[in-house]
Amino acid sequence: MQDTVRLRRYALGSPKAKKDWTPSPLIRVVQPPTLPTSHDDDLAMSSSLEVLDQESIRCCSPRPPSPAILYEEHDEVSEKPTLQPRATPLPxxxxxxxxxxxxxxxxxxxxxxxxxxxxxxxxxxxxxxxxxxxxxxxxxxxxxxxxxxxxxxxxxxxxxxxxxxxxxxxxxxxxxxxxxxxxxxxxxxxxxxxxxxxxxxxxxxxxxxxxxxxxxxxxxxxxxxxxxxxxxxxxxxxxxxxxxxxxxxxxxxxxxxxxxxxxxxxxxxxxxxxxxxxxxxxxxxxxxxxxETHPVLGKIQAANMYQIVSSNSSSETLVSPAESDFSETKSSSxxxxxxxxxxxxxxxxxxxxxxxxxxxxxxxxxxxxxxxxxxxxxxxxxxxxxxxxxxxxxxxxxxxxxxxxxxxxxxxxxxxxxxxxxxxxxxxxxxxxxxxxxxxxxxxxxxxxxxxxxxxxxxxxxxxxxxxxxxxxxxxxxxxxxxxxxxxxxxxxxxxxxxxxxxxxxxxxxxxxxxxxxxxxxxxxxxxxxxxx
CATH class of the missing domain: 1.20.1250.20 (MFS general substrate transporter like domains)
Structure with a gap:
């Protein structure tokens, strides 16, 4: 069963944050219409992100592509969004x-x-x-x-x-x-x-x-x-x-x-x-x-799968798998x-x-x-x-x-x-x-x-x-x-x-x-x- 997750709004807050932003593994990025802004410092990027939940791809990563499925609801009064976690389906x-x-x-x-x-x-x-x-x-x-x-x-x-x-x-x-x-x-x-x-x-x-x-x-x-x-x-x-x-x-x-x-x-x-x-x-x-789920060796398998998927994809833009929060480390030793x-x-x-x-x-x-x-x-x-x-x-x-x-x-x-x-x-x-x-x-x-x-x-x-x-x-x-x-x-x-x-x-x-x-x-x-x- 496919589980499609949409993150309705993701504000990064500054051009530097936008530049440093790395999408989650295997994400299709669809840019929405440009919103008018008055100051560069207030520039925010809004994206509709659709996670490709394919069992053959999820199994290759050390962990599921997203640590949790999050729905973000914008509050008209408060500047801070409210996150409501929902359980990720087990592999x-x-x-x-x-x-x-x-x-x-x-x-x-x-x-x-x-x-x-x-x-x-x-x-x-x-x-x-x-x-x-x-x-x-x-x-x-x-x-x-x-x-x-x-x-x-x-x-x-x-x-x-x-x-x-x-x-x-x-x-x-x-x-x-x-x-x-x-x-x-x-x-x-x-x-x-x-x-x-x-x-x-x-x-x-x-x-x-x-x-x-x-x-x-x-x-x-x-x-x-x-x-x-x-x-x-x-x-x-x-x-x-x-x-x-x-x-x-x-x-x-x-x-x-x-x-x-x-x-x-x-x-x-x-x-x-x-x-x-x-x-x-x-x-x-x-x-x-x-x-293989090893934090380093598992990423190698995920990268290989990414190459296979991207070579077969002509109409979609696939982003290379990024490190998840579970595998972030300064050294592989x-x-x-x-x-x-x-x-x-x-x-x-x-x-x-x-x-x-x-x-x-x-x-x-x-x-x-x-x-x-x-x-x-x-x-x-x-x-x-x-x-x-x-x-x-x-x-x-x-x-x-x-x-x-x-x-x-x-x-x-x-x-x-x-x-x-x-x-x-x-x-x-x-x-x-x-x-x-x-x-x-x-x-x-x-x-x-x-x-x-x-x-x-x-x-x-x-x-x-x-x-x-x-x-x-x-x-x-x-x-x-x-x-x-x-x-x-x-x-x-x-x-x-x-x-x-x-x-x-x-x-x-x-x-x-x-x-x-x-x-x-x-x-x-x-x-x-x-x-x-």
Whole structure:
């Protein structure tokens, strides 16, 4: 759908301003009749500007041609016009590709949750002691984020130098390869290597957020970023359900897969192979349709497209693409890392890290509690049931995020943990539903923090590094959280200090730190349009 925007009056005020004026990218200029003037100093130029909104051209620019669609209404009494902003339509193709790429990370991270306990027990690392399963399960879940934290900042800085597309393709290929390797692992060492490989080759999370901010503006950024927690919710809905239903397919679905000796030898290959199709599909779509949005490299693509369009145009005057407010910079070289550590960046990343710690701790703890025997403080559920419970939670939180985030004006970093010890019957499902509703606070908080982080860098050339730094801090916390949380649960199951509630008391303290860090966020930072550059 074409969106034609007319700027009814644009007064520049002086001949010098007229001389220095540079039109917006790809604008057709139509001069109106000359108006009588009495003084040269009062000379004003009036133009009717028609923006060429072509999807094939818009996608090539680092951002849409206009940061916002503005209608200017002239006031007969006041000399100053009144501007009324209206939301710019999202570039649907580019946003859809980015979100599908992002889906690969939660899918590969969550597919193992329903069967991680059984997998650890089957490889024999615990020597038949189920009370020790939590220790090793936590190590497996944490290793992905531990190795990711070592490399993701470098991926972000690399994307500032060579562009976003190459880094995204490396991450997608790494996730597909590591997911397949995880499915054919038959030893604890093989499992560790495949998980470490997934984290080391994946630098997508921070880069995707940079690209998403570069293709949006202040009027539609909230709508675009609201889909990020929703995508994670979809991943944590789809992947656990597939992981629980497709594990041991030769036994659970003998009529369909009973003939396959491969699936009997590798009972977890099928869910991992199915999930590997997600990053593979993202890689294919990105290769053919994703445009480069780097502030410098993206302008080169836009200039090339301008040459193609202008060569085919004989009756229209096309103006060469100008720098947008998102790509104005004095140098094409990324700034040093130390220059990023402003109070605004540091406080925002602190909130993001603490919320990541609390969130991943609960995510890692849930399947352990669900799968552990009731005698050890768990609920004794089967993998298929665990997958359905996690799917329910992901469905509720994802839907709530998409509905509420674009309409919210103030953002608060709050997340409340709920613990329950009831097994079986309708009561369990009622409490799971309540827990899923309360959990909506977490993805909504994540969405607001992602917007704050994207607005925090001191200049456009440091956007990738800033998102990489934020993702590094979150990955460190996500590496620490599962290992500590599951170890504390195992300690509680063995009758350690603090009794069965030790892990929940510690998580309550972490929740208090999250609330305290949220108080440090300044009110002016909560404005979506308040960039630091």
């Amino acid at each position: 649907r193709l580019q946003v859809s590709i980015l979100l599908f790429m992002l889906l690969s990370e939660p899918c590969t991270a969550a597919v193992l949750l329903p069967f991680i306990n059984n997998l650890v027990y089957e490889v024999g690392i615990t020597h038949g002691d189920k009370s020790k399963v939590g220790y090793y399960a936590g190590v497996i879940e944490s290793l992905f984020f531990a190795t990711e934290s070592l490399f993701i900042l470098q991926y972000g800085r690399l994307s500032d130098r060579i562009g976003r597309r190459p880094v995204l393709f490396i991450g997608l290929a790494g996730l597909a390869l590591s997911s397949f390797c995880f499915g054919i692992s038959k030893s604890f060492l093989g499992i560790l290597i495949s998980r470490a490989l997934a984290g080391a080759l994946n630098g997508n999370a921070g880069v995707i957020k940079s690209v998403l901010r570069e293709v949006t503006d202040e009027t539609n950024a909230a709508s675009a970023f609201a889909f990020i927690p929703a995508i994670w919710s979809i991943g944590f809905t789809l992947a656990p359900a597939l992981g629980g239903l497709l594990q041991h397919p030769a036994e659970t679905m003998p009529n369909v897969f009973g003939w396959s000796s491969t699936l009997k030898t590798y009972p977890y290959l099928l869910p991992c192979a199915v999930i590997a199709l997600v990053p593979t599909g993202g890689l294919v779509m990105g290769w053919f349709f994703l445009r 990324p700034p040093p890392l130390r220059s990023l550590l402003t109070p605004r960046v540091s406080i925002t990343i602190l909130n993001y890290a603490l919320l990541s710690l609390l969130d991943i701790s609960l995510v890692a703890l849930q399947p352990i509690v669900f799968a552990s025997p009731i005698s050890l403080g768990g609920l004794g559920m089967e993998p298929a049931t665990i997958g359905l419970l996690l799917a329910l939670q992901g469905l509720v939180t994802g839907t709530a995020t998409v509905i509420f985030v674009p309409r919210m004006q103030q953002w608060f970093v709050m997340h409340y943990a709920i613990k329950f010890h009831i097994a079986g019957g309708l009561g369990l499902w009622v409490l799971v539903g309540v827990y899923a509703v309360v959990s909506c606070a977490s993805p909504i908080s994540f969405c607001c923090l992602l917007l704050f982080i994207s607005n925090a860098p001191p200049n456009a050339m440091s956007l990738g590094a800033t998102n990489g730094l934020a993702q590094t801090s979150a990955s460190v916390m996500r590496a620490i959280g599962p290992a500590i949380t599951t170890a504390l649960f195992a300690l509680s199951a063995n009758g350690g200090a603090g009794g069965p509630f030790l892990v929940y008391m510690i998580l309550t303290g972490v929740n208090g730190l999250c609330v305290g860090a949220g108080m440090l966020v300044r009110p002016e930072w909560t404005d979506i349009g308040a960039r630091a550059y």
